[in-house]
Amino acid sequence: MTDIQKDKVVSFHYTLKDESGTVIDKSEGQPLVYLHGASNIIPGLEKALVGKKVGDTLNVTVEPEEGYGEYSAEAVQEVPRNLFQGVDHIEPGMQFQAQTDDGMQVVVVKDVTEDSIIVDGNHPLAGQRLNFDVQVVEIRDATAEELSHGHAHGAGGHHH
Ligand code: ZN
Numbered sequence: 170m171t172d173i174q175k176d177k178v179v180s181f182h183y184t185l186k187d188e189s190g191t192v193i194d195k196s197e198g199q200p201l202v203y204l205h206g207a208s209n210i211i212p213g214l215e216k217a218l219v220g221k222k223v224g225d226t227l228n229v230t231v232e233p234e235e236g237y238g239e240y241s242a243e244a245v246q247e248v249p250r251n252l253f254q255g256v257d258h259i260e261p262g263m264q265f266q267a268q269t270d271d272g273m274q275v276v277v278v279k280d281v282t283e284d285s286i287i288v289d290g291n292h293p294l295a296g297q298r299l300n301f302d303v304q305v306v307e308i309r310d311a312t313a314e315e316l317s318h319g320h321a322h323g324a325g326g327h328h329h
Pocket residue numbers: 314315318320321322327329
């Protein structure tokens with residue numbers, strides 16, 4: 170039976186919990202589909218899936234460095250309010266696309282003062298140890314097109 174390795178397209182169901190056991194995210198109905206070996210999913214989870222077969226279930230704990238990275242205080246920045254031209258109302262929790270040295274990035278508004286906005290560019294799950302319950306649903310060979318694109322196509326994958 171096929172096992173998970175580079176250039177396989179893998180479908181799996183998952184439940185993601187934080188350290189306190191609260192469910193943060195889960196696959197609803199349709200499994201998540203990814204191309205193995207193409208960094209489509211976080212490194213800690215991809216590593217844990219190597220060699221697994223259809224029907225296997227696993228519990229994986231992923232440390233921040235193998236997940237969404239450590240929380241970086243440098244990613245929290247104060248920016249002048251006039252950079253938000255055309256936005257009438259800004260409040261904590263709002264998300265904006267920002268052009269950074271690393272390309273387009275989502276930043277979350279943390280605080281608002283009269284002259285400036287404090288934004289946080291950390292991933293919402295940065296610095297967190299993550300617990301995944303995973304069940305492998307399907308494993309197949311990637312098509313040549315999927316390999317050239319670096320992601321899975323079809324149900325649960327990219328459509329274009
Ligand atoms: Zn594609």
